[in-house]
Amino acid sequence: MPEDTLPTPAEAAAHGVAGAIAAHGVADAVAGHRDAVAEVLSRRDPRLLVVVGPCSVHDPEAALDYAGLLAGAAERFSDDLVVVLRAYLEKPRTVSGWTGLLPDPTLDGKGDIATGIRRGRAFLAEAAATGLPLAYEFVDPVVAHYVADLVSWGAIGARTVASQPHRHLASWLPMPVGMKNDVSGHVGTAVDAVRAAGLSHAFPGVSADGRLTTLRSTGNPDAHLVLRGGPTPNYDAANVAAALAALSAAGLPPRVVVDASHGNSGKDHDRQPAVVADLAAQVAGGNRALVGVMVESYLSDGRQDLTAGPLRPDLSVTDSCLGWDRTAPLLETLARAALRRR
Numbered sequence: 001m002p003e004d005t006l007p008t009p010a011e012a013a014a015h016g017v018a019g020a021i022a023a024h025g026v027a028d029a030v031a032g033h034r035d036a037v038a039e040v041l042s043r044r045d046p047r048l049l050v051v052v053g054p055c056s057v058h059d060p061e062a063a064l065d066y067a068g069l070l071a072g073a074a075e076r077f078s079d080d081l082v083v084v085l086r087a088y089l090e091k092p093r094t095v096s097g098w099t100g101l102l103p104d105p106t107l108d109g110k111g112d113i114a115t116g117i118r119r120g121r122a123f124l125a126e127a128a129a130t131g132l133p134l135a136y137e138f139v140d141p142v143v144a145h146y147v148a149d150l151v152s153w154g155a156i157g158a159r160t161v162a163s164q165p166h167r168h169l170a171s172w173l174p175m176p177v178g179m180k181n182d183v184s185g186h187v188g189t190a191v192d193a194v195r196a197a198g199l200s201h202a203f204p205g206v207s208a209d210g211r212l213t214t215l216r217s218t219g220n221p222d223a224h225l226v227l228r229g230g231p232t233p234n235y236d237a238a239n240v241a242a243a244l245a246a247l248s249a250a251g252l253p254p255r256v257v258v259d260a261s262h263g264n265s266g267k268d269h270d271r272q273p274a275v276v277a278d279l280a281a282q283v284a285g286g287n288r289a290l291v292g293v294m295v296e297s298y299l300s301d302g303r304q305d306l307t308a309g310p311l312r313p314d315l316s317v318t319d320s321c322l323g324w325d326r327t328a329p330l331l332e333t334l335a336r337a338a339l340r341r342r
């Protein structure tokens with residue numbers, strides 16, 4: 001195979017970790033996780049969805065250590081929270097920068113995507129074996145065909161939410177997909193995206209055997225809005241209420257996930273606890289439409305530049321994250337809030 005030829009999605013799925021995926025019953029677990037998330041989004045399950053984990057995975061071994069810690073906490077709070085691990089292997093960039101472990105597994109711009117698919121799937125399979133559902137931002141619609149089988153909650157990000165191919169992809173993906181408000185803070189684009197994802201579409205895609213093909217979707221009933229802020233935050237009760245009103249006006253179910261990071265914390269990890277505290281108060285105060293919270297969290301507080309010399313495995317190389325020691329209490333706060341809301 002020439003160096004740059006990629007395996008087909010079916011070949012990638014059959015490679016290496018297929019045995020581990022089967023041994024751990026991952027496919028059945030993923031189906032169960034997707035249903036569990038959908039139940040929370042539909043509010044039939046009163047628990048709170050918490051999507052938490054690193055901004056990006058740059059060191060799979062360290063990220064698995066993090067997943068182990070999170071799996072323990074998820075179990076502890078399982079009466080009140082449905083905890084999903086951010087297992088993000090692609091990063092959208094405002095202009096340029098590292099694009100993630102799957103497109104650039106050597107973190108140096110070489111773009112060895114074939115290796116990235118192999119390493120990425122190995123990471124996802126091992127992370128799934130912890131028992132946690134996995135969250136993933138679908139940045140490149142082609143790459144989606146290599147990873148979607150292991151994902152239980154998908155995101156279309158602030159930089160792609162207006163894109164028709166991404167909306168079409170979301171309409172076809174077999175898991176709940178969150179549509180983020182765009183980077184300007186405009187919520188209407190994401191409301192349009194939720195509507196578009198709920199409809200059926202025919203669009204070009206890749207079949208399991210690697211052929212370019214026409215994909216036909218039936219519409220994603222579990223597409224929903226994610227508030228992530230913009231130049232100013234939009235996590236407070238007034239912005240949440242305005243977003244719910246916009247959803248209702250568009251004939252969509254009033255439900256929202258709120259991201260405590262990104263525009264809601266000015267990308268400053270130190271601000272995330274205050275945002276989570278505000279969201280927990282809204283939940284505890286009885287807001288049943290606030291169905292989920294996202295937190296960017298990793299082993300240690302902060303971030304590092306990729307060019308800063310030997311990389312630390314425990315520190316984000318993209319957005320700054322809240323360290324594990326400060327994340328665990330936030331999960332407890334959210335669990336208490338969800339319990340109180342019941």
Ligand SMILES: O=C[C@H](O)[C@H](O)COP(=O)(O)O
Pocket residue numbers: 055091092093094095096097262318319
């Ligand atoms: O979540 C990560 C970043 O916010 C996103 O990938 C954009 O990063 P950038 O603005 O540094 O390119």
Ligand SMILES: C=C(OP(=O)(O)O)C(=O)O
Pocket residue numbers: 055088092137156157158159180228262
């Ligand atoms: C890039 C991300 O978010 P956003 O699209 O909100 O910037 C992310 O969640 O990693």
